[in-house]
Amino acid sequence: MAYDLIVIGTGPGGYVCAIRAAQLGLKVAVVEKRATHGGTCLNVGCIPSKALLHASELFEEASHKFGKMGIKVPAPELDLPAMMAFKDEGVDGNTKGVAFLLKKNKIDAFHGTGKILGAGKVEVTPEEGAAQTLETKAIVIATGSDVAKLKGLDIDEETIVSSTGALTLKTVPAKMIVVGGGVIGLELGSVWRRLGAEVTVVEFLDRILPGMDSDVAKQFQRLLEKQGVAFKLGSKVTGAEKAGEGLKVTVEPAKGGEAATLEADVVLVAIGRVPYTAGLGLEEAGVALDERGRVKTDGHFKSSVDGIYAIGDVIVGPMLAHKAEDEGMAIAEILAGKAGHVNYDVIPSVVYTYPEVASVGKTEEELKAAKVEYKAGKFPFTANGRAKANATTEGFVKVLADARTDRVLGVHIVGPRAGDLIAEAAIAMEFGASSEDIARTCHAHPTLAEAVKEAALAVEGRAIHM
Ligand code: FAD
Numbered sequence: 053m054a055y056d057l058i059v060i061g062t063g064p065g066g067y068v069c070a071i072r073a074a075q076l077g078l079k080v081a082v083v084e085k086r087a088t089h090g091g092t093c094l095n096v097g098c099i100p101s102k103a104l105l106h107a108s109e110l111f112e113e114a115s116h117k118f119g120k121m122g123i124k125v126p127a128p129e130l131d132l133p134a135m136m137a138f139k140d141e142g143v144d145g146n147t148k149g150v151a152f153l154l155k156k157n158k159i160d161a162f163h164g165t166g167k168i169l170g171a172g173k174v175e176v177t178p179e180e181g182a183a184q185t186l187e188t189k190a191i192v193i194a195t196g197s198d199v200a201k202l203k204g205l206d207i208d209e210e211t212i213v214s215s216t217g218a219l220t221l222k223t224v225p226a227k228m229i230v231v232g233g234g235v236i237g238l239e240l241g242s243v244w245r246r247l248g249a250e251v252t253v254v255e256f257l258d259r260i261l262p263g264m265d266s267d268v269a270k271q272f273q274r275l276l277e278k279q280g281v282a283f284k285l286g287s288k289v290t291g292a293e294k295a296g297e298g299l300k301v302t303v304e305p306a307k308g309g310e311a312a313t314l315e316a317d318v319v320l321v322a323i324g325r326v327p328y329t330a331g332l333g334l335e336e337a338g339v340a341l342d343e344r345g346r347v348k349t350d351g352h353f354k355s356s357v358d359g360i361y362a363i364g365d366v367i368v369g370p371m372l373a374h375k376a377e378d379e380g381m382a383i384a385e386i387l388a389g390k391a392g393h394v395n396y397d398v399i400p401s402v403v404y405t406y407p408e409v410a411s412v413g414k415t416e417e418e419l420k421a422a423k424v425e426y427k428a429g430k431f432p433f434t435a436n437g438r439a440k441a442n443a444t445t446e447g448f449v450k451v452l453a454d455a456r457t458d459r460v461l462g463v464h465i466v467g468p469r470a471g472d473l474i475a476e477a478a479i480a481m482e483f484g485a486s487s488e489d490i491a492r493t494c495h496a497h498p499t500l501a502e503a504v505k506e507a508a509l510a511v512e513g514r515a516i517h518m
Contacts, residue, residue, distance in 0.1 A: 055081045055188040057387060058174045060166035060332070063091020065364030065376030066194030067150050072384035074157035081186060082159055083166035083176050088147040089154065092196050092365070093373040096216045099146050101239055103139035104219065105404050108246040111135075112406075120443065130247055132224065139219070162186070167333040168193075171359035175333075190359050190387050193339075193347055194380065195332060197325040197365035202231060204291035204302075205321055211299055212292055215240060218320045224248045225317035229301050231289045233260035235403050237322030238276070242405045244318075245281055252282040252314065254289050256306050261403065265415040265464040267450065272409050272466050275446050279406075292319050327366045342368070353383040361387075375399050398481045402471035407446045410474035413462030413481055416452060425455035429487060429510030431503050433467045435517045438498040444468040449507035451477075451487050458486035458511070469500050476504055487511040 056078035059066045066082060067089055074080045088095060114128040154161050164178035174191060177183040199214040201207065209217030218240045226249065230241040233255030245251040253260070260283065261269040273283060284303060290311065291302040299319055304311045327346045334341065340348045340356035347355050347362035355362055361383050364376030375394070382392030403409040419426045432448045433439040447467030453460050463477035480490050490508035495501050506515045 055079050055160075055186065057081075057190045057192065057384075058083060058166075058186055058188040059192045059194055060168075060174065061091060061194035061196055061364075061366075062086075062089040062150065062154070062161070063194060063196045063364060063376060064093045064373040065196070065380045066091065066192070067154065067380075068377040069192055069194060069363060069380030069384045070159050071153055071157050072381045073387060074159050076384060076388035076390070078384075078388060080157075080159045081162060081188070082154065083162045083164065083174060083186075085163070085165045087163070089150040089161070090143075090147045091194075093376075094146045094150065095143060096219060098373050100139045100143050100219045101215070101236075101243070102404055103142040104135070104243045105239060107135050107138055108243045109406050112246040117443075130224070132222070132247070136220065165331055167331060168337040168339070168360065169333065170337055171357055190361065192353075192380075192383055193329075193332065193334075193355070193360065193362040193366055194364050194376070195328050195366050196376075197371055198328045199321070200324040200326045202289065202321050202323055205231070205289065205319065207321060211294070211317070212319045212321065214321055218244070218318075218322075221318065226250065227298070227316045228252070228318045228320060229254060229289070229314060229316040230320045230322060232322040232324065233257070233283065233285070234262065234322060234324065235401075237320060239404055240320060240322065241281060242276070242279075245279065249318075250282075251280070252284060252316075254284045254287050254303055256286070256288050258286045260285070261409065263415075264401070264409065264411050265450065265462070266417060268409060268411065268464045268466045271447065272403075272405075272407075275407060275466070276405070289319070292316075325365065325371055329366060352386060353379065369396065370399055370401060372399065372401060395482060398478050400474045400478050402474065404471060407444070407467045408470035409466045410470035411462070411464045412474055412478045413460070414452065415462060415464065419452060419461060424461070426452050426461060427455050427458075427487075427511050428452050429507045429512070429515070431507035431510050431515055431518060433500070433503055435506070435515075436498075436500060436503045437517075438500050439468060439503070441498065442468070449473070449503045451490070451504070451507040451511055453487040453511050458488055460485055460487055460490065460508075463504070463507075465504075467500070467503070473501055473504055476501060 059070045062084040162176045164176040167175045228249045230237040230253045241251045301314045353361045363379035365371045378394045385392030400412040429451045434445040450464045452462040487508040495505040509515045
């Protein structure tokens with residue numbers, strides 16, 4: 053049977069692409085080497101981490117916040133296996149949901165490793181049984197990414213773990229060192245800190261959350277420190293040795309200097325992710341990679357070979373599930389003769405800690421570097437009625453608007469539910485809104501979203517509650 057499209061990898065990029073293409077009438081197959089669909093995101097990424105973030109946040113609230121709200125309960129006890137089962141249930145529900153959607157859209161799903169034999173030909177090798185070759189008009193590579201390794205730290209997923217191992221620890225480590233102060237390290241570090249670990253984040257740069265607005269990153273670091281997370285910035289981990297039950301971890305100043313030794317029970321390596329193309333046969337097929345091992349694409353997802361396309365973590369751009377999904381939709385529409393498009397200027401990014409951090413558009417540093425004149429409006433959650441009522445007043449909203457046209461160029465939030473609030477900013481920016489547009493839009497009271505409106509009012513110095 054010849055297909056119109058074969059998608060290799062059923063993460064958020066691949067499965068969304070397959071479904072959209074099927075909706076548009078294409079005959080589609082997917083190839084996935086994992087036993088379940090959903091890729092990194094559903095199996096070992098977004099979904100399990102958010103389940104543990106949610107459960108551990110409630111554990112922390114029950115331990116420290118319920119009393120203040122007049123809820124008297126005995127001190128909560130952690131049942132880690134049950135919390136892990138709760139997480140696994142969330143993963144199971146989501147991966148089964150994707151399998152159902154593929155079936156519903158009449159997409160043929162092949163389990164096995166996909167290898168491109170050339171334009172129009174994909175070989176599928178299952179774990180057991182013989183390989184088969186499928187024929188197709190177009191191939192979309194959606195094979196995602198893998199954990200970036202660090203020299204001197206051999207990941208065993210028990211004491212030296214990647215994010216995957218950090219989602220399945222069997223006991224709460226007394227001491228955890230997180231290597232890397234990016235989103236994944238801070239989220240998973242927060243989970244284990246809430247469950248009782250003493251967490252130290254070691255970051256090479258002199259700041260956390262590289263790429264995010266530095267104002268937001270500084271405030272966020274202070275808030276995490278208040279929660280008990282320790283930071284060693286401008287430092288690098290150069291090795292870890294087993295010492296009894298635990299580890300001795302060597303940390304050096306990033307700029308060179310004397311090494312120090314830290315003790316830990318678990319080290320989480322979270323220094324980033326790398327594109328995953330192993331076993332795909334790209335070299336033989338003539339598909340070019342860039343200097344960072346990503347599949348080179350032409351701006352419309354086409355690789356260097358006609359009929360072969362790529363999306364998601366395996367190509368340039370932020371390694372985010374929603375970016376992969378939008379690219380999946382876009383390439384499906386392009387292949388069906390429509391005008392698929394992704395607006396890379398408006399891709400929100402969120403850290404799902406407490407408080408959350410969320411950002412869309414340009415940071416102040418980026419605007420300064422590009423010599424764009426801008427106005428900033430900032431509004432703290434301490435002045436928001438709902439945040440006060442809920443006693444969740446940490447953080448602020450910052451709106452950046454073009455000084456001449458008032459068009460919103462970026463919105464940055466650290467605060468409660470920032471990840472949900474950022475959607476309003478993304479929609480405003482997608483429609484080319486000015487800060488005046490947001491300021492004049494009626495926001496329900498009392499909501500956290502009023503802080504977004506007030507920050508927009510603050511662009512012209514007329515916030516009401518400040
Ligand atoms: P993937 O999801 O990586 O899927 C690729 C699939 O391809 C995999 O299932 C793989 O098995 C399969 N595959 C690879 N090679 C082959 C082959 N040769 N043959 C067949 N199949 C193959 N992003 C967010 O937006 N929000 C979050 O909250 C978030 N949290 C995260 C938390 C963690 C701990 C991690 C690790 C990541 C997180 N991410 C998050 C990032 C997100 O998971 C990725 O950006 C997203 O999964 C990328 O989607 P993708 O479709 O490109 O690839």
